[in-house]
Structure formats: structure tokens, C-alpha cells
Amino acid sequence: xxxxxxxxxxxxxxxxxxxxxxxxxxxxxxxxxxxxxxxxxxxxxxxxxxxxxxxxxxxxxxxxxxxxxxxxxxxxxxxxxxxxxxxxxxxxxxxxxxxxxxxxxxxxxxxxxxxxxxxxxxxxxxxxxxxxxxxxxxxxxxxxxxxxxxxxxxxxxxxxxxxxxxxxxxxxxxxxxxxxxxxxxxxxxxxxxxxxxxxxxxxxxxxxxxxxxxxxxxxxxxxxxxxxxxxxxxxxxxxxxxxxxxxxxxxxxxxxxxxxxxxxxxxxxxxxxxxxxxxxxxxxxxxxxxxxxxxxxxxxxxxxxxxxxxxx
Amino acid sequence: xxxxxxxxxxxxxxxxxxxxxxxxxxxxxxxxxxxxxxxxxxxxxxxxxxxxxxxxxxxxxxxxxxxxxxxxxxxxxxxxxxxxxxxxxxxxxxxxxxxxxxxxxxxxxxxxxxxxxxxxxxxxxxxxxxxxxxxxxxxxxxxxxxxxxxxxxxxxxxxxxxxxxxxxxxxxxxxxxxxxxxxxxxxxxxxxxxxxxxxxxxxxxxxxxxxxxxxxxxxxxxxxxxxxxxxxxxxxxxxxxxxxxxxxxxxxxxxxxxxxxxxxxxxxxxxxxxxxxxxxxxxxxxxxxxxxxxxxxxxxxxxxxxxxxxxxxxxxxxxxxxxxxxxxxxxxxxxxxxxxxxxxxxxxxxxxxxxxxxxxxxxxxxxxxxxxxxxxxxxxxxxxxxxxxxxxxxxxxxxxxxxxxxxxxxxxxxxxxxxxxxxxxxx
Numbered sequence: 001x002x003x004x005x006x007x008x009x010x011x012x013x014x015x016x017x018x019x020x021x022x023x024x025x026x027x028x029x030x031x032x033x034x035x036x037x038x039x040x041x042x043x044x045x046x047x048x049x050x051x052x053x054x055x056x057x058x059x060x061x062x063x064x065x066x067x068x069x070x071x072x073x074x075x076x077x078x079x080x081x082x083x084x085x086x087x088x089x090x091x092x093x094x095x096x097x098x099x100x101x102x103x104x105x106x107x108x109x110x111x112x113x114x115x116x117x118x119x120x121x122x123x124x125x126x127x128x129x130x131x132x133x134x135x136x137x138x139x140x141x142x143x144x145x146x147x148x149x150x151x152x153x154x155x156x157x158x159x160x161x162x163x164x165x166x167x168x169x170x171x172x173x174x175x176x177x178x179x180x181x182x183x184x185x186x187x188x189x190x191x192x193x194x195x196x197x198x199x200x201x202x203x204x205x206x207x208x209x210x211x212x213x214x215x216x217x218x219x220x221x222x223x224x225x226x227x228x229x230x231x232x233x234x235x236x237x238x239x240x241x242x243x244x245x246x247x248x249x250x251x252x253x254x255x256x257x258x259x260x261x262x263x264x265x266x267x268x269x270x271x272x273x274x275x276x277x278x279x280x281x282x283x284x285x286x287x288x289x290x291x292x293x294x295x296x297x298x299x300x301x302x303x304x305x306x307x308x309x310x311x312x
Numbered sequence: 313x314x315x316x317x318x319x320x321x322x323x324x325x326x327x328x329x330x331x332x333x334x335x336x337x338x339x340x341x342x343x344x345x346x347x348x349x350x351x352x353x354x355x356x357x358x359x360x361x362x363x364x365x366x367x368x369x370x371x372x373x374x375x376x377x378x379x380x381x382x383x384x385x386x387x388x389x390x391x392x393x394x395x396x397x398x399x400x401x402x403x404x405x406x407x408x409x410x411x412x413x414x415x416x417x418x419x420x421x422x423x424x425x426x427x428x429x430x431x432x433x434x435x436x437x438x439x440x441x442x443x444x445x446x447x448x449x450x451x452x453x454x455x456x457x458x459x460x461x462x463x464x465x466x467x468x469x470x471x472x473x474x475x476x477x478x479x480x481x482x483x484x485x486x487x488x489x490x491x492x493x494x495x496x497x498x499x500x501x502x503x504x505x506x507x508x509x510x511x512x513x514x515x516x517x518x519x520x521x522x523x524x525x526x527x528x529x530x531x532x533x534x535x536x537x538x539x540x541x542x543x544x545x546x547x548x549x550x551x552x553x554x555x556x557x558x559x560x561x562x563x564x565x566x567x568x569x570x571x572x573x574x575x576x577x578x579x580x581x582x583x584x585x586x587x588x589x590x591x592x593x594x595x596x597x598x599x600x601x602x603x604x605x606x607x608x609x610x611x612x613x614x615x616x617x618x619x620x621x622x623x624x625x626x627x628x629x630x631x632x633x634x635x636x637x638x639x640x641x642x643x644x645x646x647x648x649x650x651x652x653x654x655x656x657x658x659x660x661x662x663x664x665x666x667x668x669x670x671x672x673x674x675x676x677x678x679x680x681x682x683x684x685x686x687x688x689x690x691x692x693x694x695x696x697x698x699x700x701x702x703x704x705x706x707x708x709x710x711x712x713x714x715x716x717x718x719x720x721x722x723x724x725x726x727x728x729x730x731x732x733x734x735x736x737x738x739x
Contacts, residue, residue, distance in 0.1 A: 062739060064397065065397030065398065065401070066397045066400070066401055066419075066420065066423050066425065067423050079735075084728070085710075148568075149568060150565040150568050151565075169564075169565065169567060169568045171510065171568060172510060172567030172568040173567075174717075257511070258511055258513075260510070260511075260513055260709075260713065261509075261510075261513075261567055261713050261714075261717065262513075262709075262710045262711075262713045262714040262717070263710055274706065276394075277390075277393075277394035278390075278393065278394070278702060278706065279702055279703040279706055280394070280397065280702070280703070281703065281739060
């Protein structure tokens with residue numbers, strides 16, 4: 001819509017005329033464009049910002065969805081500080097951002113570099129690796145839950161290759177459950193990251209690499225000194241996508257463990273859901289949601305600041 | 313030329329705006345209407361949480377035979393639980409809703425959200441002949457009835473008759489006999505007890521409830537769940553001592569299974585017994601259902617009055633219904649003996665009818681045994697979450713699954729449980 005608006009706005013301007021300034025420029029934007037700009041803005045305000053603001057005020061109350069909400073000030077936030085489950089969830093979220101982000105970016109980039117050169121059957125490899133992305137996270141979760149079952153494929157395979165002593169109840173042991181879910185999530189995400197990097201690699205000038213190679217640069221040097229700097233645009237997109245994806249992770253954990261065993265795989269998002277919608281502590285749940293928002297906004301603002309600085 | 317293009321583009325834009333605006337408006341109307349409906353003349357809305365295939369089909373067929381017009385909305389139970397308060401507080405709520413008797417219903421009743429259905433409980437009403445225990449369960453603090461129970465089920469230790477015969481085992485009556493049976497089974501390489509606390513950790517509360525009922529009795533159990541006793545007390549510690557006795561006999565895979573998955577080892581004779589609700593027969597292959605039998609959790613202290621868990625399902629109605637007469641009529645229809653019988657028969661569960669006028673002679677011997685169990689027991693409770701709240705249930709899930717993994721840490725687990733429970737009671 002914005003694009004249409006820009007096009008339309010441009011067509012209004014007579015070619016060669018002086019660039020109109022300030023009010024006069026605004027006044028020349030046709031009314032219909034305003035409608036198109038303001039309608040989505042109104043929808044965004046009403047359906048996104050207004051509920052978001054509501055959840056801020058809700059986080060200052062205790063409310064179970066019925067009757068009036070009781071104002072309690074910052075009590076919910078104070079309770080969060082001493083809530084052991086919240087602390088577990090927070091630590092798990094840090095593990096998740098680092099593990100999920102790190103693993104999917106490293107593996108995704110490695111795959112993209114490996115599959116960048118045209119080779120026979122390369123399309124098949126790319127599609128196969130991208131394929132998990134097509135599945136919904138809930139389906140991925142159920143699929144991996146079956147693999148991890150006590151008599152599931154993973155344990156049977158381990159036994160078949162003589163590693164029976166490694167057999168384990170992967171999702172039932174608090175020491176392995178979070179990582180078992182993490183692997184499933186990374187399995188799905190790498191295809192996406194790979195495609196982003198493949199697109200980026202298409203924009204890398206091969207002549208530069210050839211020149212470097214003529215000058216005697218090793219493959220490793222060529223990659224870090226020639227290719228990587230040219231990927232910086234893709235890098236920032238991947239960074240933003242990964243951080244946002246890891247903070248909003250919910251479905252796969254819910255499908256695989258529901259935050260159990262005894263809250264050991266609880267993430268902020270699953271704990272927020274449990275408090276808000278299973279237990280109906282809407283005030284407390286909103287307080288958790290606000291902290292998720294604050295964490296996300298810190299990352300996104302740093303990212304935006306960096307991005308604009310680089311552009312200028 | 314240029315002008316003409318601009319005009320046509322404008323026309324196009326204006327046109328899209330109108331269409332878009334209309335779509336937006338109709339979307340708003342749609343969301344407003346979808347929540348409820350049921351004006352004085354229109355169809356009644358029945359919001360159902362029965363999303364399992366068999367009960368869903370059973371309710372649909374029952375509703376179809378009703379003389380009036382009813383719109384049946386089936387919602388997955390998780391979502392239903394989360395949105396129940398939204399349904400009831402919306403301006404056009406569904407007229408009738410499926411749910412449980414007990415704390416949640418009473419809580420809504422205290423906020424005047426539920427329709428007074430006392431008329432159905434007066435003599436000549438559809439619920440007039442229901443047992444007094446069910447009437448007490450359906451009565452809110454105000455003294456008015458707000459719930460229409462239509463079926464309930466019992467909990468017990470389920471097993472296969474053929475398997476018990478093969479292993480030379482008879483149903484134990486006392487706790488010591490029960491432990492001896494478990495020992496014998498374990499020495500044969502059979503896991504004595506199956507369980508599924510993976511994605512359904514609430515199952516662990518089944519044993520907790522029963523052991524508390526057997527060790528401390530129903531009165532203490534109700535008071536404990538109401539916050540009048542501490543989970544970090546001698547009585548509860550005593551319960552956990554008995555719980556610890558059965559831990560070695562529980563299938564080691566229990567933490568990975570859901571309650572449905574835990575049925576498989578029972579069916580395959582890899583596991584012998586399963587403490588679960590009568591709904592378990594839904595998950596047993598049809599040809600094996602007749603082989604299923606059960607016994608009550610054995611007595612531990614004979615001075616404690618007998619008690620059983622019997623969760624009660626049924627319907628309540630919104631106080632804001634636009635058609636009170638029609639709503640009461642639909643409730644009366646749903647509570648009628650014939651409707652109860654049809655529903656139970658089609659839903660394949662082993663639920664019991666709440667109406668004494670249902671002819672149970674056609675029911676399976678298993679169900680008749682269940683009827684007898686509940687008729688003879690002195691005390692009836694429902695289940696942990698129904699006797700307390702879903703919030704307290706999550707504290708029990710954490711404490712009990714952790715206890716099953718680390719029984720040595722029982723002291724710190726009970727202390728944490730009490731801390732978490734106090735937060736719930738204070739909220």
C-alpha cells in the first residue's frame with residue numbers, strides 16, 4: 001500500500017519542478033492517499049498498540065478475567081523477582097537465544113556456503129534442507145516428540161549402532177529436555193537461515209574473490225575478508241530475525257514438553273501463557289509479557305541504531 | 313492521456329477503499345456475532361468443550377434430536393478453559409456451556425454470571441430425583457443451584473482380567489497385599505504400575521488424592537485443598553511416605569508418556585495396573601474393553617471412612633441469556649434420562665448417568681460395578697483441580713513430578729509446594 005502511495009505521490013509532481021517543501025508538499029498529497037495511510041494506522045493502533053498498552057495497565061493489577069481488575073501497583077513485578085519459575089524461564093531464554101541463534105546461524109551459513117556453487121542435484125539438497133521450514137512448529141514438535149520417545153527412533157538407532165548406554169528419556173530428564181527441544185527448533189530454522197544467506201551470496205562479486213585468490217589468499221581468508229564483509233546487510237537481517245524468533249519461541253516447547261518436567265523447559269513465553277490462560281492470572285501473565293517486550297525492544301533498538309548508523 | 317490514467321487510478325483506489333472498508337466493517341460485525349447469539353426467537357447456542365471424537369459426535373447427535381434449534385460450537389478444551397470467562401462476560405454469551413461442577417462454577421456463580429437453574433431441581437423438574445450429593449455439588453454459596461450434572465465417572469486401579477489370571481494374581485484388598493502384588497509382578501519382569509506424567513502431569517495427582525483420602529480421610533483432603541492445612545505438614549509427609557513406597561513399581565518410562573500413551577503397556581501386558589479415571593476405556597482397543605476390570609485403591613487405615621473420586625461433568629447456563637425459558641428447556645432435555653442414556657451409549661466412555669431413572673441394565677458389567685462403587689462409598693471427592701483450582705493444580709504438577717524424579721528431596725519439595733500454594737490461595 002505504501003508503495004502505491006509513493007508512486008501516486010510521485011506522479012503528482014510535475015517533472016523538473018522545484019521540490020515542494022513542508023506544508024505545501026503535504027497539501028499536495030491527494031486525500032485518498034491519506035485515507036490509505038490513516039486506515040492501516042488506525043487498524044494498527046486499535047488492534048496492536050491499544051491491546052499492548054492495555055497489557056501494561058493489566059500488569060499492574062490482579063485479574064482473573066471476571067469482575068473488575070484490582071490495582072496492585074508494582075506487586076506483580078516484585079513477585080517476579082522472587083519467583084523461582086520465572087528465574088528458570090529467564091535463564092532458559094538466555095540459553096535459548098544463544099543456543100538457538102548461534103547454532104542456526106552457524107549451521108545455516110555453513111550450508112549456504114557449501115550449497116552456493118552450482119553442482120548436480122544442488123536444488124534437491126537445498127529443497128530438502130529448506131523443507132522442515134514448511135512444517136508448522138507444532139507439527140515439528142510432535143514429530144520430534146515421537147523420535148525422542150523411550151522406545152522411539154533415536155533410542156533404537158543408538159542401540160543398533162552399539163551405543164545403547166546412551167539411551168535416555170530425552171524429554172523427561174530436566175538435564176536434557178531443553179536441549180532436546182532446542183535441537184528440534186534448530187533443525188527447522190537452519191533451512192530458513194540458509195536461504196537468507198544463499199540470497200546474500202548471490203550478491204557477492206565473484207571477481208573480487210578471484211582477484212584475492214590470484215593474490216594468494218587462502219579459502220579461509222577469502223571467506224572472512226572478502227565474502228563476509230559483503231554479507232553485512234544479510235547479517236543484520238539474520239540477526240534481527242533470529243533474536244525475534246528466539247524471544248517469541250512458544251509453539252515447539254508447548255508441543256513437546258509444555259514447560260515440563262517440573263518447569264525445567266519453561267521459557268518466558270510458555271510461562272506467560274501458562275499463567276495467563278491455564279491459571280487465568282491475567283495480571284501476572286501480563287507482567288511477564290511486559291518483561292518479554294522490554295527484552296525484545298532492547299535488542300531491536302540496538303539493532304536499529306546500528307543499522308541506521310551503518311547506512312549513514 | 314496522463315489525466316485519464318490518474319483518474320482511473322483514483323477511481324480504482326476509491327473503489328478498493330470502499331470494498332476494504334466494507335470488509336473491515338463486516339469483520340467487526342462478524343466478531344460481535346460469533347461470540348454468542350440466541351435472541352429470544354433465534355437458535356440457542358451450546359458451547360462445548362467435548363472435542364474428543366466420540367463424545368463430540370455423541371453430543372452432536374443428542375442436540376440434533378432436540379425439538380428446538382441449537383447451534384453447537386465445539387472448542388478444544390485448552391482454549392475453552394482459557395476463554396470461559398470471556399464467553400461468560402461477553403455481551404452476547406453462549407446460552408449453555410459444558411463444564412465441571414465445583415470450585416470454578418461456584419466462583420462464576422458468586423459473580424452472578426450463571427443462570428439460576430433451581431427450577432429444574434424442584435419437584436417435577438428434570439434434576440429432581442438426582443442424588444443429594446450431586447445436588448450439594450451443584451449448589452452455589454447463595455443456596456441456588458447453578459449446575460446441571462449429566463454424567464460422572466469413577467477412578468480406580470484398572471487392569472486386564474486375562475493378564476491377572478495368567479500371572480496368578482487376585483485383586484488386593486489391603487495396602488500390604490497391594491505392595492505384595494507389585495513385588496510379585498516386578499520379580500516376573502512386568503512393570504506393576506503404568507502412568508503417564510509427560511505431557512499430562514496432572515495424572516500424578518490421582519495417586520496423591522487417593523493416598524490422602526486413605527491416610528487422612530476426605531475431610532482433611534478437602535480442607536488441605538482449601539488452604540486450611542499446610543502441604544508441608546506431618547499428615548502430607550505421611551502421604552508422601554506411602555507414595556514413595558509405590559515409586560519403584562511405576563513404569564520408568566512414565567515421565568515420557570502422556571496418560572493415553574501409558575495405556576499401551578497395559579494393553580500389551582507389559583504393565584499390570586493403572587490408576588486412572590473410567591475414561592480410560594476410550595483408549596483401550598474395542599476387542600479388549602470387555603477384558604478390563606478395576607478395583608478401588610486398597611485401604612490403608614481401616615478407621616478412615618471409604619472415599620472415592622468421582623469427577624462430575626455437565627452444563628451451566630449464562631445469566632445473560634436472551635432466552636431464559638428456552639435455555640432451561642434445553643438443560644432439562646440434556647438432563648433427561650433418555651438423553652443421558654443416548655449420550656453415554658454413543659460416547660463410548662464408561663461414564664455413569666446422574667439420573668437414577670436411567671435404565672442401567674444394558675450397560676457393561678464394568679460400568680455397573682462403577683455405579684455400585686460410588687453408591688456404597690461414604691465420601692465422594694472430585695479430583696485435585698476440581699476440588700481446588702487449576703492454579704493449585706499446576707503447583708501439584710510441579711511438586712509431584714519432581715517428587716517422582718527425586719523422592720529423596722521430599723522435604724524441600726513440600727516446602728516449595730506450600731510456598732507456591734500460598735501464593736495461589738492469596739491471589
